[in-house]
Amino acid sequence: MTACAIEPPSTEGADGVPGAGCVITADGAYAARLARDGDSWFPERWTLDGPEPYAVPLPGNQPEEPGTEVQPMGDGRVLIHRLVAGRHAFALLYPTGPGTGELPLGAVECPEPGTRLFLLPPAPGGVRAYALAVGPRSSVVWLVAGGAFGPERLAEVPGRCSGGVWLDRAGRMLALDRELGGRTKTVVVDLERAEVSPLLQIADGSDDRLLLADPDSGLLLISSDAPCPGQERLGWGVLGSTLPVRFPECLRVRECAVTPFAIQPGQALMPENCAVGLRIDGTFGTWVGTWRPAERRVRHLPAPEGWLAGAGVWTRDGVLRLPYATETTPCGVSDLTAPEGPARDGGSERASEAGRPAAEAGPPVPEARPSVPEAGASVPEAGASVPEPGARGPESRGPGAEAGAPTRAEPGPPVRAEPGPPVRVVTRPVPLQQAPLGRLVTN
Numbered sequence: 001m002t003a004c005a006i007e008p009p010s011t012e013g014a015d016g017v018p019g020a021g022c023v024i025t026a027d028g029a030y031a032a033r034l035a036r037d038g039d040s041w042f043p044e045r046w047t048l049d050g051p052e053p054y055a056v057p058l059p060g061n062q063p064e065e066p067g068t069e070v071q072p073m074g075d076g077r078v079l080i081h082r083l084v085a086g087r088h089a090f091a092l093l094y095p096t097g098p099g100t101g102e103l104p105l106g107a108v109e110c111p112e113p114g115t116r117l118f119l120l121p122p123a124p125g126g127v128r129a130y131a132l133a134v135g136p137r138s139s140v141v142w143l144v145a146g147g148a149f150g151p152e153r154l155a156e157v158p159g160r161c162s163g164g165v166w167l168d169r170a171g172r173m174l175a176l177d178r179e180l181g182g183r184t185k186t187v188v189v190d191l192e193r194a195e196v197s198p199l200l201q202i203a204d205g206s207d208d209r210l211l212l213a214d215p216d217s218g219l220l221l222i223s224s225d226a227p228c229p230g231q232e233r234l235g236w237g238v239l240g241s242t243l244p245v246r247f248p249e250c251l252r253v254r255e256c257a258v259t260p261f262a263i264q265p266g267q268a269l270m271p272e273n274c275a276v277g278l279r280i281d282g283t284f285g286t287w288v289g290t291w292r293p294a295e296r297r298v299r300h301l302p303a304p305e306g307w308l309a310g311a312g313v314w315t316r317d318g319v320l321r322l323p324y325a326t327e328t329t330p331c332g333v334s335d336l337t338a339p340e341g342p343a344r345d346g347g348s349e350r351a352s353e354a355g356r357p358a359a360e361a362g363p364p365v366p367e368a369r370p371s372v373p374e375a376g377a378s379v380p381e382a383g384a385s386v387p388e389p390g391a392r393g394p395e396s397r398g399p400g401a402e403a404g405a406p407t408r409a410e411p412g413p414p415v416r417a418e419p420g421p422p423v424r425v426v427t428r429p430v431p432l433q434q435a436p437l438g439r440l441v442t443n
Contacts, residue, residue, distance in 0.1 A: 022046065022323055023071050026124045026166070028313035030072035031323055032079075034064060043070045043093055045078050046323065046331055048313075053323070055331035058093045058100045069119045074126015077103075079145050081119055081131070088117050088131075090144045090151065106150030108133070108142060119144075120164040123171040124215075132176070134160050141174065141189060155194040157187065165213045167239065175199055177209040186210040202226040202245060212276075213239065214263040219271035219293070221260045234258060236293050238271045250297045256282035258289065258298075259310065264338070266316035275338040277320050279310045288312075290320065290338045304334035 022033035031046040035055075040063035045056045058078055069081040078093045087107040094101045110117055110133055117133040120141075128146030132139055139161035143152040159180035167173040167188060174189045184207040186200035200208045206226035211234075213220050218239035227233050227247050235247035251258055262277035271293060278289035278298065286309050289298045303309070306326035313321050320336040 022308045022311045023122060024048070024311060024313050024323070025072050025074055025122050025126050027074070027126065028315070028321065029074070029126075030076060031311070032070040032072040033308065034066070034068060034070060035325075039063075041066055041068070043068075043078055043080055045072060045076065045093075045095075047076070048321065048323070048333060053331050053333045056095050058095065060093075060100060060102065071119050071122055071129055072126075073129065073145065079105075079119070079129050081144075090131075092145065105145055108144070108151050110135075112136065117142075120174070121166065124166055124169045125171055128171060130154075130164075130174070132161060132164060134162070136160070139176070139178070141191065154191050155189055155196070157189060157196050161187075163209060163211075165210050167213050167215060169215050175210045175213065183207060184209060205229070207232075212260050212263050214265060214267070214271070214274055216265050217263075217267045217269065217271040217274050219263055219267075219274045219276075221263070221276065234260070236271075246293075248293075248296065250295075251278075251291065253280055253282070253289075253298065256280050261310050262312045262314050262320065264314040264316070264318055275314060275318055275320070277312050277314065288320070288322065288336065290336070292338075299339070301336060304332070306332070307334070 022031045024031045027049075029047070029049040031048055033044055033046070034041045035044040035057065036042075042057060042059035042064060045058060047054055047056070064080075065082070067083075071079045071081075073079055073092070076094070080091050080093055082089045082091075084107070087109055089107040090105040092103040092105060094103075108117065108131070112135045115133055115135040117131055120130040120132055123130060129144055131142045131144045131151075133142060138159065139157045141154045141157070143154055157176065157178060159178040161176040161178050162184075163175070163177040163186075165175040167175055172191055174191060175186055176189060177184050178187050183205070185198065186208060187196050188199045189196050200210055200220075200222065202208045202224050203226045206224050206229070208222065208224040208226065211221040211223055218241070220237045220239055222235045222237060222245055223232050224235060224245070224247075225232050226245075227235075233247045234251040235245045237243070237245040257280070259279045259281075260276050261279050264275040267274045273292060273294055276291050276293075278291060280287050280289050280300070286307070287303045288301045288307075290301065291298045304322055304324045306324040306329070308323050308325065311323050315321065318338045320338060322334045322336065324332045324334055326332070
């Protein structure tokens, strides 16, 4: 038997140490990470929705491996994914007074050589958790927590998949970036029907990936090389809209990598007003950017010391909450407020005043809803006016834990799921009314 290789953690601390980052629930109530005590690693749960954030250590009987994955659940327990004796073992951790309770959930075997298995981002609701096993020819979505009888095989998708973005609040529609035939396109998997449909296909020869989605407004953050073959560009679109995908020039920060990590929720029917959190990595280090589709510039802000880089969550009121950990503050959250309305030149918003490279800003832009362009027409960015000549452009126990639960039980026998029904590839839209995002505009 050949075991899967564990996907390295997607979160990374400001110091670049794998496992030093954290994963936050979809509602922002809890977070989990691997913390370090000397050379030892142990899981840690953060509570973020109280008057002050606080951390609860959840160490086991022995230190964890640096590549171990953890994910917070909606009830405060922490899902842990370990590689044990060639099997992928899953368990729920919870505090039990001075110790740590552990509820084993079963294990998954990946007999096909070269298969990787890793946790998908936290699902809405926090009741279930999912993993993706990526093999040489196909990928399998597993339900690893919240099921009735241990890990459950849900759907197999032809091709090698990556990413993972939830498109609805019910945790049913999962978008995956699928590499097939040498090109990467985003598809959406209906986990109840085991159906897969195309979602993002800008051009036949482009690599198109979905990075973030907001179910309330339908705002999508996209990465594609369609505007410039061989060079990835950040763009945005709207789920279900016939408007083209747009690639704002302000999202191109010279000699820097820009990664969106959070979208402001609660902006129904107003995707252009959603604030987006950006992680920006450059020669000056790592800092934070905020941007709205209706604006023509990125606001650059210094990251808090010890930021668990790439982790953060927006509130509905437009506050960006960034978790950080330092020697003096082992569990902290820094709140940044995104200014309302279009950005303007000058003031403390300029990146140079934060000690970072400045993003060039355009003139003030009026707020306006985008109109539907004619086929093939090039339109300005939503809510933006055409720049004038010369203008510059840019703690208690976890619920459900039974008394006397084992504190470090060995995983049970591997779960060998019977092959489910083959996934059906459908050409009609899945029940979200999304339209193919087949046109693009650069501005």
